[in-house]
């Protein structure tokens with residue numbers, strides 16, 4: 018059997034939605050179908066990305082949404098150029114834990130201290146930072162924020178600490194902005210038992226792969 022064409026899939030959703038479990042499942046699914054797979058994490062995956070991740074999520078530095086947006090973009094720029102593009106060029110499929118869509122939705126929601134950034138501006142800046150690279154497929158794991166927030170264990174990071182009302186606005190922004198994230202997009206209902214989420218994810222991904230060739 019010849020190696021399947023490499024594919025770039027991004028998985029996203031609000032905090033606490035169960036991405037890690039479904040990413041592991043998806044990686045096994047692609048591997049079983051003959052793909053070589055690379056998992057990336059946005060922000061993270063590169064040394065610069067890991068340091069920016071600490072600054073962005075684990076520090077208590079205050080910053081406005083534009084600063085935040087640019088730092089997330091810088092991390093992604095490095096990850097795209099040093100990790101994702103080379104893998105895709107080598108025929109390796111990439112599954113990214115979040116991508117530009119997350120940047121557009123999280124940084125577009127403001128509050129009384131920090132106004133949100135216009136989503137269209139974030140798409141434009143993001144395209145520049147990524148050198149135009151878009152996922153072939155974006156999967157959105159969807160669940161009400163009231164349900165996802167109760168699943169978060171341990172201390173909350175900067176985003177999680179913004180609370181349920183912020184997260185529900187992020188969720189709505191995800192649903193609204195998803196069609197702009199890539200050529201193919203799919204919403205998977207994450208508010209059901211884990212096996213049912215995986216089954217829904219599997220049929221959506223296999224359907225897309227069949228169309229992709």
Ligand code: TMP
Nearest residue numbers: 032059060089115116119120123176177
């Ligand atoms: P996670 O890796 O555990 O999903 O955490 C990443 C957090 O950072 C999550 O709350 C989403 C947020 N985020 C942004 O605010 N902007 C971005 O561009 C990305 C990639 C993530």
